[in-house]
Amino acid sequence: MIAAYPDHLGTPAFGDALAAADRACMPREVIAAGLFEGRGSMLLHLAGQVRRRRADATRADLAVDCGSLLDRHLRDLSWQVTGLRGHYTVPGRRLLRLSTDLATGAAGLLLAVHEAVRGPVPLPGITDFPGVTDFPETTDFPGHPDRGQHTHRKDHHHDEHPLPAAAGR
Numbered sequence: 001m002i003a004a005y006p007d008h009l010g011t012p013a014f015g016d017a018l019a020a021a022d023r024a025c026m027p028r029e030v031i032a033a034g035l036f037e038g039r040g041s042m043l044l045h046l047a048g049q050v051r052r053r054r055a056d057a058t059r060a061d062l063a064v065d066c067g068s069l070l071d072r073h074l075r076d077l078s079w080q081v082t083g084l085r086g087h088y089t090v091p092g093r094r095l096l097r098l099s100t101d102l103a104t105g106a107a108g109l110l111l112a113v114h115e116a117v118r119g120p121v122p123l124p125g126i127t128d129f130p131g132v133t134d135f136p137e138t139t140d141f142p143g144h145p146d147r148g149q150h151t152h153r154k155d156h157h158h159d160e161h162p163l164p165a166a167a168g169r
Helices: 012-024 041-053 068-079 106-117
Strands: 082-084 086-090
Touching: 012 041, 041 068, 041 106, 068 106
Parallel strands: none
Antiparallel strands: 082 086
16 A cells, blocks of 8 residues: 555655565465465565556665566465365465455455456555556457456356466365
């Protein structure tokens, strides 16, 4: 969220806070999956940093390689995702239950993965920060089977999952 206020990014306090957030994404072992306090929050932060660094060449030489960290966290998603009856699930807070909510569960993790792989997701009150205006159309990105269309395709299989190793656990 720090980087969502571009007018303050040039100040030393915000720069230090942003650098600290970058460093906080460095650990590989992350227990929780959630958007508010787990790998999802790291994905969301790193995706934003990668996008901002691509737009601002002066920030490309910063100490933390956010692109590599983002790739690593995407690969390590299988540590948090588990299978139940042939579907992917995400343990919630304290790993005591399965969770589908935005803060600790699958909804938040999916939001973070979409942000990292496809781009920003417009969610009122969550991603509508000042300066964040580059929201793509839902199907208007390369590789999407419905690119340029706004109808559901019957031949598109929703059981093709992007995390092949996770369900087998």
